[in-house]
Amino acid sequence: MPAPKPSKQSKKRTTSKRKMLEKQIEEVGKMIMFWRDGNTCVMGNMDGSRCGNGLMWNHFIAQKQSSWLKLDIGNFFCGCGSHNMLDFRGDKVLAIWYMRTFGVDCAEKLQLEASLNKSKKRTIPELEAMLTHYDELYQDRLYVKDVGDVNELAERGYYGSVVQQVFRERNANLHQSL
Numbered sequence: 135m136p137a138p139k140p141s142k143q144s145k146k147r148t149t150s151k152r153k154m155l156e157k158q159i160e161e162v163g164k165m166i167m168f169w170r171d172g173n174t175c176v177m178g179n180m181d182g183s184r185c186g187n188g189l190m191w192n193h194f195i196a197q198k199q200s201s202w203l204k205l206d207i208g209n210f211f212c213g214c215g216s217h218n219m220l221d222f223r224g225d226k227v228l229a230i231w232y233m234r235t236f237g238v239d240c241a242e243k244l245q246l247e248a249s250l251n252k253s254k255k256r257t258i259p260e261l262e263a264m265l266t267h268y269d270e271l272y273q274d275r276l277y278v279k280d281v282g283d284v285n286e287l288a289e290r291g292y293y294g295s296v297v298q299q300v301f302r303e304r305n306a307n308l309h310q311s312l
Contacts, residue, residue, distance in 0.1 A: 173189065203247065207268065208293050
C-alpha cells in the first residue's frame with residue numbers, strides 16, 4: 135500500500151549559537167573600535183591623501199589568514215575603504231602604522247598568536263567570555279581619561295590582550311631598569 139505523502143514542514147533557518155555570538159562580538163567590537171579610533175581612518179595621519187570610501191574595520195592580520203584573530207580587537211582598526219582595498223592589494227601602510235604605533239614586538243606576538251591557533255576556532259565558552267569582556271570594555275569607556283593615549287588604552291585592554299601583555303612587559307622592564 136502506498137504511504138501518504140509527507141507533509142511539508144516550514145523550514146526555519148536556525149542560527150547557531152556560535153554564529154549569534156560571533157555576530158554580537160563583531161558588533162560590540164566595532165563599537166569599541168570606532169570609539170577607540172575616533173571614527174577616523176587610523177592610517178589618515180600617515181597617508182590621508184588616499185583616504186576615502188567610508189569607514190570600516192581593517193585587519194592587521196587578514197581575516198582569511200586567521201579566523202582566530204578575526205574578532206580580536208587587537209587585530210582590527212578603523213580604516214577607510216580606500217586603505218582597506220590598498221591593503222588587500224598588498225600596500226603596507228597598515229603594517230607600517232601598526233608597527234609605528236605598537237612596535238615590532240607586538241606585531242611578532244600577534245603573528246605568533248595567529249600561528250599557534252592556526253585553523254582553530256574559539257569554543258562557545260571562549261566566545262561568551264569574549265563577548266562579556268568586550269561589553270565591559272564598551273561600558274567602561276567613559277572612565278578612560280585620555281582616549282587618544284595609546285598607552286592608557288593598551289593598559290586597559292582596548293587594543294586586545296596581546297598588545298596589553300607586551301605593553302605591561304615593557305613597563306615592567308622599564309621599572310626594573312630604573
